[in-house]
Amino acid sequence: MRHALRVVAAEALKQHRRLFGQPLVVFSMLIWPVLTLAVTYYTVLPVTGAPAAGARWAVAGDPRRLLAFLAAGALAYTFFFSLVQSAWHFSFERVSGTLEAVFLSPASRLALVVGNGAGALVQNAWLFGCFAVAAASAADLLRVAHPGMYVVAFVALLVPAVAWGAFLNSLLIFSRDSAFLYTLLDDPLWFVAGVRLPLFALPVWVKAVGLAFPLTSSLVVLRGSLLDGARVAELAAPLAWLAALTVGLFAAAAGLLRWGEARAARTGSLQLF
């Protein structure tokens, strides 16, 4: 266990050194999401301002609540997307020729992918800082049942995100066309997870697909606990589902790593891209 923790810490540190302070991080984690949030807000405004829209969806009646709803979505999405980006960067090890060296070391593979995701998340803590400042300036929009719900919201975002990162990493490490997966997981992810729309507006099949992604349930918990004043008991179902998904993702990551490594050892494909 101690060995695994050291691998996690070392990989997280490496990731931090590689990415932190890079202009790309500021643009992709803050500037682009804020601009995109504004575009989404203005695009749905003609519909949420329609007669009787407030009766169908309470949030639609108040533009500030709508913005808070979309901002929570943008925050959670950016948080998860940072893992997609981190995993994508990890796949560059293949191009740099260091992936084989990583697999020759005795480091635990699962610890490695967990460390990569955890590193990405730790360095995105400032993103929460920005959100907190924005939330404080509109404190009347936050409806929190009790202070403990902040912890619930944060954990419901953090733990499944780390599992998601581990899963993506294990997938991308063994894929030679990582750019394609990166594209696949960018736009469709926000669509099925209800980032820009309330879940009731989505067709049943999209909701079913969305359930497979932890972002969907994390977002239900985040919005419920910060914007709707929900208590743990009311969020029990999404929390339980998140716990199950997290375990499932870790198990899938471990399985994929084992299978992928065995296959790479047989085909010698770790250096190909």
Added chain:
Amino acid sequence: MAAVWPTFVRNWRVTLRAYPWTYFVGTLATGLLTVGVALLAYRAIGGGRVAASFTAATGGSDYLGYVTVGAAALTFTTRMVLWVAKAQITEYREGTLESQLLTPARRLPYLLGVTLQALTTTVVEVAVLLAAAVALGVRLSVPDPLALVAALAAATVAVLGMSVPLSAVMLAAGEAHITQNTLFTAMALLCGFTFPTGYLPDAARWLGEALPVTWALRVLRAATLPGASVDVPSALAVCLALGAAYLAVGLWILPPAERRALQRSGNA
């Protein structure tokens, strides 16, 4: 102008040999999902109706048509910029920029060749997006086909105009990813692709007015929205004037940017 045709042919050969499917799927997904969100929100939240502010700003209540045309226009702009603005930084990355600078060909014909080739592929891609939107249930109309042709020409000039200074920025910075995506997200907000620019705060609206793409979009609205009140000749004139001004600035700052890129690769 002798370089236009050979560049056109060369880029088609490259496209046929290695078509960038990932880019295509990415931009198509972005456009299609924008239409999807509009469609679902319109049905489930708006109940098939729109706010009075939208009708006042656009002269009609065809929200889905408005967003679809805007999403298609954004796809067009994005794809064209990816081709034209990235043409020279791609030469630089592939190591052919020096050869390009050694040839007696001028820069404008080269860029026109790239633009024409990009136009032929992008029109097909946008047609795929529009066909998919129609299959989803969006109804599109073209009350003024002549304005549509004018809009396409205006949009091409606007995109070429904006791409050339951008190409210089990319070459000078030795970086494309941040520059291009910042431009795309800023344009999506400022030009009014999926919502009327009247929704924006004044400062943002004025920034948008300075971009030729905003004016090309107005001509496009006149061609595709039955109730749109757009003065087509003046919008077209402003678009062409702005596009020409951007192009002139771009051609002026391109040589120093090229020199800088060459010095950097010389030092490396």
